Amino acid sequence: MNTMRPAGEPDYTDADFQRVRRIAQEEAGIYFPDTKRTLVYSRVSRRVREAGHASFQRYLDFVQAPGGRNEMEKLICALTTNVTSFFREKTHFTHLEEVVVPRLAAQVRAGGRGRLWSAACSTGQEPWSIAMSVLSAFPDAHGHDVRVLATDINSDVVSQAAAGIYPRAEAEAISAEKQSRFMEPYGDDALRFTGGIRSLPAFRVLNLNADWPMKGTFAAIFCRNVVIYFDEATRERLWCRLAERLEPGGFLYVGHSERVASKNQCGLEQVAPTIYRKEP
Structure with missing residues (x-):
């Protein structure tokens, strides 16, 4: 099912979410349950825009192409969080x-x-x-x-x-x-x-x-x-x-x-x- 976004926002579908989820699992062992569909959008949509793509599909095609390795690293980084502090725990x-x-x-x-x-x-x-x-x-x-x-x-x-x-x-x-x-x-x-x-x-x-x-x-x-x-x-x-x-x-x-x-x-x-x- 296609999900239309507001003007200026990249298109994002259920298929796109499943594809991001597979990439995250294969590249870094990261698992996103179905409940994280919106979270994935919020973290990845900025990368889609900054890489100059109008949709998740085109962005993911680029990421998985031979020349997209550097952007693949940026995608994985976008999917992880970096919350930390000195002497935590x-x-x-x-x-x-x-x-x-x-x-x-x-x-x-x-x-x-x-x-x-x-x-x-x-x-x-x-x-x-x-x-x-x-x-x-x-x-x-x-x-x-x-x-x-x-x-x-x-x-x-x-x-x-x-x-x-x-x-x-x-x-x-x-x-x-x-x-x-x-x-x-x-x-x-x-x-x-x-x-x-x-x-x-x-x-x-x-x-x-x-x-x-x-x-x-x-x-x-x-x-x-x-x-x-x-x-x-x-x-x-x-x-x-x-x-x-x-x-x-x-x-x-x-x-x-x-x-x-x-x-x-x-x-x-x-x-x-x-x-x-x-x-x-």
Whole structure:
């Protein structure tokens, strides 16, 4: 059934919605139920207009053509949200500082390496929060082989995250002590991460449902408020892939509405409502 839009708005049909839904599933593992038809329109229609197409059909034809790969990335980015804040779900960072980092510090000082992963870093508040927590509990971490891998499917937000610049209002969740220690004024009303902390995060573009280039394991992985976009099979597959990348005894942090169901399959033991530990 064709749905006519107001003048100037691209035509959008049920077939278009089904097509966007298939693309999202195939490209990024994102699942949109029938109830999200209007949401899909609101997120994609801007891309249709900016790419200069009069209808979703013509836009999707272009996206799926050989020359449309760059626009395909922009489409997937439009379908995902990037809501985040510093030290969001503070219990995770308390656990990180009190449980994970002391073990990581001992491992690193004995000649090993320490790796943590922010698996959907968005505009960077999560990995920078991880880095601040690491340095709060392990002040000389930046002088050792310690890194925070920060990845996201959206190249625009990865670039923004790597810059490490945030409005002062957004940085209010960071204590005055941490602001003074890790940040410096930037422009009229912003703060920028500075000094040794900048050596910890490494920002990369990565689709969690594609191949992963990294080979090592992590002491902790933050993968929060990501699987809510996936169907059950994709969720369970991702949990197990993440578990494989954890060190024995390493921790997985998930979003407040997320659960890892397949303990026997993935070897993850729940130690708190949103914290899982890989069996040693």
